[in-house]
Amino acid sequence: xxxxxxxxxxxxxxxxxxxxxxxxxxxxxxxxxxxxxxxxxxxxxxxxxxxxxxxxxxxxxxxxxxxxxxxxxxxxxxxxxxxxxxxxxxxxxxxxxxxxxxxxxxxxxxxxxxxxxxxxxxxxxxxxxxxxxxxxxxxxxxxxxxxxxxxxxxxxxxxxxxxxxxxxxxxxxxxxxxxxxxxxxxxxxxxxxxxxxxxxxxxxxxxxxxxxxxxxxxxxxxxxxxxxxxxxxxxxxxxxxxxxxxxxxxxxxxxxxxxxxxxxxxxxxxxxxxxxxxxxxxxxxxxxxxxxxxx
Amino acid sequence: xxxxxxxxxxxxxxxxxxxxxxxxxxxxxxxxxxxxxxxxxxxxxxxxxxxxxxxxxxxxxxxxxxxxxxxxxxxxxxxxxxxxxxxxxxxxxxxxxxxxxxxxxxxxxxxxxxxxxxxxxxxxxxxxxxxxxxxxxxxxxxxxxxxxxxxxxxxxxxxxxxxxxxxxxxxxxxxxxxxxxxxxxxxxxxxxxxxxxxxxxxxxxxxxxxxxxxxxxxxxxxxxxxxxxxxxxxxxxxxxxxxxxxxxxxxxxxxxxxxxxxxxxxxxxxxxxxxxxxxxxxxxxxxxxxxxxxxxxxxxxxxxxxxxxxxxxxxxxxxx
Amino acid sequence: xxxxxxxxxxxxxxxxxxxxxxxxxxxxxxxxxxxxxxxxxxxxxxxxxxxxxxxxxxxxxxxxxxxxxxxxxxxxxxxxxxxxxxxxxxxxxxxxxxxxxxxxxxxxxxxxxxxxxxxxxxxxxxxxxxxxxxxxxxxxxxxxxxxxxxxxxxxxxxxxxxxxxxxxxxxxxxxxxxxxxxxxxxxxxxxxxxxxxxxxxxxxxxxxxxxxxxxxxxxxxxxxxxxxxxxxxxxxxxxxxxxxxxxxxxxxxxxxxxxxxxxxxxxxxxxxxxxxxxxxxxxxxxxxxxxxxxxxxxxxxxxxxx
Numbered sequence: 001x002x003x004x005x006x007x008x009x010x011x012x013x014x015x016x017x018x019x020x021x022x023x024x025x026x027x028x029x030x031x032x033x034x035x036x037x038x039x040x041x042x043x044x045x046x047x048x049x050x051x052x053x054x055x056x057x058x059x060x061x062x063x064x065x066x067x068x069x070x071x072x073x074x075x076x077x078x079x080x081x082x083x084x085x086x087x088x089x090x091x092x093x094x095x096x097x098x099x100x101x102x103x104x105x106x107x108x109x110x111x112x113x114x115x116x117x118x119x120x121x122x123x124x125x126x127x128x129x130x131x132x133x134x135x136x137x138x139x140x141x142x143x144x145x146x147x148x149x150x151x152x153x154x155x156x157x158x159x160x161x162x163x164x165x166x167x168x169x170x171x172x173x174x175x176x177x178x179x180x181x182x183x184x185x186x187x188x189x190x191x192x193x194x195x196x197x198x199x200x201x202x203x204x205x206x207x208x209x210x211x212x213x214x215x216x217x218x219x220x221x222x223x224x225x226x227x228x229x230x231x232x233x234x235x236x237x238x239x240x241x242x243x244x245x246x247x248x249x250x251x252x253x254x255x256x257x258x259x260x261x262x263x264x265x266x267x268x269x270x271x272x273x274x275x276x277x278x279x280x281x282x283x284x285x286x287x288x289x290x291x292x293x294x295x
Numbered sequence: 296x297x298x299x300x301x302x303x304x305x306x307x308x309x310x311x312x313x314x315x316x317x318x319x320x321x322x323x324x325x326x327x328x329x330x331x332x333x334x335x336x337x338x339x340x341x342x343x344x345x346x347x348x349x350x351x352x353x354x355x356x357x358x359x360x361x362x363x364x365x366x367x368x369x370x371x372x373x374x375x376x377x378x379x380x381x382x383x384x385x386x387x388x389x390x391x392x393x394x395x396x397x398x399x400x401x402x403x404x405x406x407x408x409x410x411x412x413x414x415x416x417x418x419x420x421x422x423x424x425x426x427x428x429x430x431x432x433x434x435x436x437x438x439x440x441x442x443x444x445x446x447x448x449x450x451x452x453x454x455x456x457x458x459x460x461x462x463x464x465x466x467x468x469x470x471x472x473x474x475x476x477x478x479x480x481x482x483x484x485x486x487x488x489x490x491x492x493x494x495x496x497x498x499x500x501x502x503x504x505x506x507x508x509x510x511x512x513x514x515x516x517x518x519x520x521x522x523x524x525x526x527x528x529x530x531x532x533x534x535x536x537x538x539x540x541x542x543x544x545x546x547x548x549x550x551x552x553x554x555x556x557x558x559x560x561x562x563x564x565x566x567x568x569x570x571x572x573x574x575x576x577x578x579x580x581x582x583x584x585x586x587x588x589x590x591x592x593x594x595x596x597x598x599x600x601x602x603x604x605x606x607x608x609x610x611x612x613x614x615x
Numbered sequence: 616x617x618x619x620x621x622x623x624x625x626x627x628x629x630x631x632x633x634x635x636x637x638x639x640x641x642x643x644x645x646x647x648x649x650x651x652x653x654x655x656x657x658x659x660x661x662x663x664x665x666x667x668x669x670x671x672x673x674x675x676x677x678x679x680x681x682x683x684x685x686x687x688x689x690x691x692x693x694x695x696x697x698x699x700x701x702x703x704x705x706x707x708x709x710x711x712x713x714x715x716x717x718x719x720x721x722x723x724x725x726x727x728x729x730x731x732x733x734x735x736x737x738x739x740x741x742x743x744x745x746x747x748x749x750x751x752x753x754x755x756x757x758x759x760x761x762x763x764x765x766x767x768x769x770x771x772x773x774x775x776x777x778x779x780x781x782x783x784x785x786x787x788x789x790x791x792x793x794x795x796x797x798x799x800x801x802x803x804x805x806x807x808x809x810x811x812x813x814x815x816x817x818x819x820x821x822x823x824x825x826x827x828x829x830x831x832x833x834x835x836x837x838x839x840x841x842x843x844x845x846x847x848x849x850x851x852x853x854x855x856x857x858x859x860x861x862x863x864x865x866x867x868x869x870x871x872x873x874x875x876x877x878x879x880x881x882x883x884x885x886x887x888x889x890x891x892x893x894x895x896x897x898x899x900x901x902x903x904x905x906x907x908x909x910x911x912x913x914x915x916x917x918x919x920x921x
Contacts, residue, residue: 025311031752093731134630135628137852137900138857142877146637146893149881150644226758233760249761253867256764257772264768267761274756282752351824355740376830386826391818391825399819400917401840411826446916462826 022287032283038276046092053086057243060253066259076261078251084262087243088269093243095225095273097161102224103217105163110170111213115201117171118178129175136168141227148236155244158237162227166220172214178208211288221279222274229270245270297365298502299348299470300324304362306340306347306526308573309355315573317343319526319581320362322600325519327469330496330503332517332534334510340526341506345472346502349383350374367469385415388463388499392475394455398447398462404431408462415466430465431458433498434491436606453484457491467499474506481587489516510549514538519606522546525571529599532607542609544586578581588613616912618917623908634897635687638890639680645886652886655696687894693887697880702891706873712782713872718864719788719855720796725850728800732807737834739812748808755801760861763794763867780869791868795860799853806849810842817841844914851907855900863868 026032042043045052061081075084084108117128144161151157179206181187190200231237232246240247245266252262257295306318318340325331333341346352349363350371364371366387374382383389391397399407405427412426420426424443431439434457447455455475464471473492477485493516496503505517513520514534521531522543530543541547571577577584583593594610601614617792642649649672650663658666667673671682686693692702731751735744770790771779778787814820815838824830861874869875873892880888912918 031749080784100870132632134633137630137855137904138634138897139856139900141859141862142855142893142896145636145881146641146889147644149884150641170711198864221754230760234863234866235652236881246760247762250676252654253764260768260772263761263764267758267765270758270761271753271756275752278752278756288660340911351821380829382827383825389825391822393818396818397822399823399837399841402917403916408722410828414827446920448917449920459822523913 019220026283026287029283031279032286035276035279035281035283036047036176038272039280042092042096042273042276045089046096049090049093053083055083055086057087058082058241059086059091062241066255066262069261070260075265076244077257078248078259078262079255082241084265086250087248088245088266091243091245091248091266091269092273094155094238094242095229095270096160098155098244099221099224101159102163102166102228103220104160106167106170106224107213107217108218109164110167111174111209113167114171114174115178115205115209116176119182119197119205120202128171132168132171132175136172136204138165140166140223141230144231145236146229148231153236153239155232155238157244158228162224162231165173166223166227169216170213173212176208177212178205181205181208215281215284215288218277221277221281223279225274227271296327296369297324298327298329300363300365301344301348302363302365304344304347304364304475304511305360306352306357309356310574312572313574316528316576317357317573318347319576319597320524321523321533322475323521323528325470325502325504328496328500328502329519330505330517332513332520333504333510333523334513335523337508339523341523342474344523345389345474345506347505348470348472349387349389350379351383363437373500381415381602383469384411384463385417385466386468386561387470387472388466388468389472389474390459390463390476391425392458392477393586394452394459395479397459398455403444403446404450404458404462405445408443408458408465412460417466419467424587430461433464433595434458434461435487435567436461440469453488454478456480456484456488460488460491460495464495464499464501468501469499470502470504471496471503472506473510476503476505477512478507485512492516502607522549525576526573529582530609530611532609533605536605536607542603542607542614543611543614544588545582580610619912620905620909623905627905629898630881630904631901634900635894637860638893639683639898641893642886643676645842648778652770652884653693653696662920672743690889691832692894695802695880695885695888697883697885697888705876705888706891706895709873709876712870713858713861713874715788716870716872717854717861719792720799721850721854721857722733722796723792724796724799724803728803729807729846731800731804732809733811733834733839735804735808736811736815739815748805751801751804751808753801754798755805757798757801759794759823760800760863760867763864766790766794767867775846782870787868787870791864791870794867795857795864799857802853803850807842807846810845811838814838814841840914843890844911846911847914848907851903851910854903856895858896858899 059082061077064073064077064081066079067073067077067081072086073083075088077083078087111126113132117125117132140162143165144158147161147165148157151161154218187200187204190204195203228237229244229249232244233250235250238244238247240251247264249263252259252266255262301323303320303322304318305316305320308317310316321344321521323331323342324464325476333344335341341356343352346368347359348371354358355437359372362372366382371382372380399405405424408427408430410421412420417426420429425428427443428439431443436442436454436457447458450458460476463562471492476492477488480488489512492503495501505512507513517534519531520534522529522536522537522545524545529545530537537546538550541550571584573583579595580586580589580593583589586593590612596612598610598612598615600610602608603614632909642652645652650666651658652664654662669682671679690703692706694700695702698705703715708794731747735747735751736869738744767779767790770777777790781787820833820838823833828837858874861872861876862877864870865872865874866878877892878889879885
């Protein structure tokens, strides 16, 4: 009795110590905390957009067209007299939604393919890894543009186009992690006692690939936001009167000389959002195994 | 004649958990041409001691707060950065545990040896290249002329360590600090590397500090042994004396922990407990929580070095 | 080394084939029949019949792909629906503009990003490191299209130092090159810092120090020589991304390069042009990847010398 106690207690103690240490390390990572704070604020703004925004995002007012920033209109108004501040506030909903959607699709695609490549190995691995390398090498914006030229413009199409052109990092990270997991005793034991492939994958391997993928997901959100808003800026993404940040920027472009505020503020919103996720992702990567997510 | 003397050396590290007192006042010396073994469990501060001598402790987070390192009559802690560069590789050399990672992968072995020779210009070498070939020859690398053009990845593990030794000894230092030089090597290669070091030691008349956790290596290669525990030196003595008549309870425990063929496995003495952390070390003698002979004073007062005669020194209240 | 390059070349063939297949299939993913997509709706029946014949529309898709690839290999990239100009001509006249823009942007970001990264690594964990990495992160997170607009707002509209758009001389290159290049400084400096720190932690850096080499020489001879390997590879990999960024930047600054052409082609569904551009960018991507591998091989004896 005493012996088993002795054997089990150090293990639980170290693991508790480890998670504690990770947590403390994260707490000390000031940029990550700032990033997290901004993200939480952003989520709150998105949720309470109708409360925060003084106007509807599509409320036109032709008596107040292209007004500069003032107490009534913090970020000024656009060519239809719409309140830019309200539009930017509502735009946070689109940005967060689109970015998470893109990343979730990328996660599902990348993790599935990576798990298959790593677990089954052999020809399956060669095929999937080759495909992954191919997609990896190609700039997603170009591939997405090509796809959009075929399937047409629109926010949903942009999400699909970006997601299916930039899942490659997830596949690589997952494959590498699965390969290292396969060598571990508990997985080998599972195989030895005749568990099915899917049960081994789900029970032993999946839980262990969550952390690196989560870090990667955080670091991928900025790219997703930048690419979707770039496409919206070019006019291929969200269509008017959507308050998508990229779309607002696009609308303000022609008035840059007379109404700088229309394009300036949504850009700052994008910058702050990507900055926040990058800081958080950097912090998470420092806390978890840094090597695994670098490449 | 004393070559190196370390007096009351204190070293601390700023770590995630707080300030760690990694070396808590250590004293030892080494004479010309002598081999001193520095032994202890991992984390006891033996590698850090070696790095301190060459002032290779990254600062921050590490800092030597107190003490002296007297080498050939001069305190190394008072040397300028430039003077230290001349001493490193020139008068004191160091080799490391894993030869797979301690040579620069993008330069040839010959280039890396040549760099040391050009830097320190040792006497008695006609040209840099001759020095390179001679150095490789002295560590028994066959065909040194052409091997000098090889990159580290073209060498086997044992050859790399010998290449490393050739590089570090090409400038004929008077002291070599060898930090676990054989730990990462195959058993068959270990003896060869130790032999190469011993041969060169005789030839150059150089002293060696052999840092190791392997008591077998100590028994074979060393003249004297210093046993370290948790940033302190527990005991120093000639190698025969230490093995035959260990005084410090920790040394006794260590020696008891070597499996020996003539003893039953059940007799294997294991020192209970684990190495204390350096942030909140035990008060008094750092070994007392694991010591079977601990007395009240051990929990309160740090033991001082006791000279038992014939250079046998022990830091333990049992002998105070 | 030669074998290594050959191996890399062979590996890149499926990548080029894969991307060309995607470029080719775009036509078939698009609603409507390929002939209309390629010729536009106002084409004459004769032209339609001729193209059907040329594409071999009655044959299986893979055969059609083969034919298309064959045409491409013979330099026949088709005709622009919009301008009726051969696509190869349209692209040819714009290629030099894009190369001029991307290379200027690339060089300026490398020349700034690399030293900043090295500096930050050398001063690791000091205020100088934190500040330069904070700025790097700022650029890294910057939407380049917004940055381009802000540059126009400040330097063209407000200060009136530089022209708003067009390509009528060296002055016109400055703002688009800055808009494209500066945000990349962030990733280059971050990468350089990370790789430099990684090598500084390697034991051979400690060996160099134990040998008595000066800190300055350790950095430049031992550390940077090793850190350069992954950084060079990444830089070559990043070039195609710059070209993709050029789509947005060229559009903003009315810079007559391939990116602007791509934008216009997508707007107007000019499929032959889109296909050709995808193809060219795919080839450039593979080429730069290959170049990166070759440079890595040249820098790294573990690859070069077997």
